[in-house]
Amino acid sequence: MLEELKKKVYEANMELQRERLVILTWGNVSEIVREKGLVIIKPSGVPYQELTASQMVVVDLEGKVVEGTLRPSVDTATHLILYKEFSEIGGVVHTHSAWATIWAQAQKPIPCVGGTHADHFFGKVPCTRLLTEKEIEGDFELETGKVIVETFRERDYRHVPAVLIDSHGPFTWGKDSHDAVHNSVVLEEVAKMAFYTLEINPSLTAMPEEMLKKRFFRKHGPGAYYGQQ
């Protein structure tokens, strides 16, 4: 079942490798079929250079394997809660891409200090709070998902399709798996440039609100005029 979509999710996974956002087994991409309540996701611990489309695992929204002989990604519970809570997203990506992970490990949000950031993320990319001891020792991956949702309680997940997990690394999301990978590519570049920008000018905090609005809405929403119609 869903052979076309398995191939698509496989290709989105491999795109992470081509874009140098993953090494070894450090990442996973999924996509949801909302009308069937099924999610296709990378199997756990399979190195990217050995991955095949037929290894993709199909799970339902409770995480039960519906098809596939391998275990799904250990982060499946995190993906599933994002699909449940962020109703308009179609794809989710997790990586340990170096620059986004560095900010996550530093337990700091990525401030919006440039146009490239503002073109894609409407303001800073937030970092979750540290999990409590109880959350860590409980259902760790589910709690990771819950703390992302908590972080976006006062934010619009459609305007900032990325988050940093404290001491861990980034998740991104998008319309589908390829769009979520695209957001991972952007996040990594933006994370790198923010680091060096603040090295040169540590007094920066965020760009003026009018510039952020101009840049973001030039590319997103009804008034957008960037790109083709």
Add this chain to the structure above:
Amino acid sequence: MLEELKKKVYEANMELQRERLVILTWGNVSEIVREKGLVIIKPSGVPYQELTASQMVVVDLEGKVVEGTLRPSVDTATHLILYKEFSEIGGVVHTHSAWATIWAQAQKPIPCVGGTHADHFFGKVPCTRLLTEKEIEGDFELETGKVIVETFRERDYRHVPAVLIDSHGPFTWGKDSHDAVHNSVVLEEVAKMAFYTLEINPSLTAMPEEMLKKRFFRKHGPGAYYGQQ
């Protein structure tokens, strides 16, 4: 019309990708045909890996599309004002190349602290002032061009063929599109080396005037003796 030139501008665009100065859709190259008052430019929002020569857009100096089925780059108005004000240039490049963009985001000019810089840019590469709220909310891309021209009011654009747009990224120019790309390659390397040079020795500001003159005019102008005749 202008098929040969479209191919040239396409190739100059692709050179940006080969030199790793652009990812995704983050850059554009144009070239002017001064005798016809026409400019060839990359279409807006087309990813570099999908770009073709036939997609290049021909616009007149008011920005009206003369040939092409796609919208021209969103930065077209900035390119056009540069062609109008800098009468000897033939090509313009815009990128979000990481190191030049980092200096632009930091709102700092790139100081001339080494021979590589002095060989190509006669002194620091300036950074524009931040646009006013009115300029941002008005004709944003045109105002971006105007603030470049303002920045060069007291400078010779032929001796420093590059500028940083505050909080955004670099523009470069040159005799034609390939020369402008060449200047983007140099700018990126110079921006990176200036950053680390100042990390090691923060007390540096600029090289001695006689060294700057020696190096720059060894390669440019009537007394140049670098390269072949």
Add this chain to the structure above:
Amino acid sequence: MLEELKKKVYEANMELQRERLVILTWGNVSEIVREKGLVIIKPSGVPYQELTASQMVVVDLEGKVVEGTLRPSVDTATHLILYKEFSEIGGVVHTHSAWATIWAQAQKPIPCVGGTHADHFFGKVPCTRLLTEKEIEGDFELETGKVIVETFRERDYRHVPAVLIDSHGPFTWGKDSHDAVHNSVVLEEVAKMAFYTLEINPSLTAMPEEMLKKRFFRKHGPGAYYGQQ
């Protein structure tokens, strides 16, 4: 003799080059055949681009060449003492990979400040003490091995399969030569991310103990649930 294993150790050596952990001649991989008391190791000073499987040298545990026309790696004595003292390891790797070497040169352990580190190394990667003048002028490579063993007197080498040699560079080990190379790949990435993490947030020291335990034992030991069964 041991032709298959020579090929395996050769390939593990070449993997170092593919993963950009070595340039020139700066690294070596070995593997032990415990039942025969023999170790296969790279020859000394042979550039990676000229290396062949048949050049691999077979030595006994006293370092005597049993087969091969070339001298074994100058670091052979260090490898041998690790095999003698760490009874469960099957492969050893030494490189001058940039990031791990930088921490070693800085004479600092790599603190565990992120999940990627905790997934692979149970706590900080230690740095040996500086050798004494007598140790340096004596049997230098043997003393290097001894100081690694000293460093792990209070640590479990199976939980932290890596060490930094003061002012020099890293050694890693593993179940076999490929596993040891895998640990070198992880170490390099972890070393890089720790550096930048502390640049952003210098107040970090180590992640909470419960997070370290959760992450490490999710992937290692009887309760592990990462990867396939």
Add this chain to the structure above:
Amino acid sequence: MLEELKKKVYEANMELQRERLVILTWGNVSEIVREKGLVIIKPSGVPYQELTASQMVVVDLEGKVVEGTLRPSVDTATHLILYKEFSEIGGVVHTHSAWATIWAQAQKPIPCVGGTHADHFFGKVPCTRLLTEKEIEGDFELETGKVIVETFRERDYRHVPAVLIDSHGPFTWGKDSHDAVHNSVVLEEVAKMAFYTLEINPSLTAMPEEMLKKRFFRKHGPGAYYGQQ
């Protein structure tokens, strides 16, 4: 004449590009034929991707072109004085390789803070003093050579085959052109690692003398035991 050697010098030049030590036209390699008093050197300003073996220029020790239709490198006078003063060298390399250039621009020697450095350079890699206004405005490239010689008045050029030119970039030398390129590769890596080492531990100055001696003479001179006989 000297067709074989032209090919060798051409290949040494191209090696600079493969090792990512040059971009555009920013470097040059030469080799001397001492018995004939002739030097083969890259032509001036020819981009590396267009370079051919037959373009190599043959000059005598006064810089007169003996064969070749192109102008020799603008840095020829610097190469020639090195051949005259350092009687045992056979090849010279100049690049603007990023990390070595960064130290040169910072006007600082590269301190010996690690084993990789000590394996190849016996102590710090010195930086020349800034040229005087008169030297700059006079025979600039010749004065650059003279200040290198001045810098090595109290040093053994055979033990430290590299120098940084203040505000400019590195020169290296060696037994022949390939050996000089090899030293450029080592210098670049050593320059990078020294930078980050001092970022982590700014209190470091140099490694203990006995460690430096052990490492350097393990690889060089009559008592060397690294590599093959």
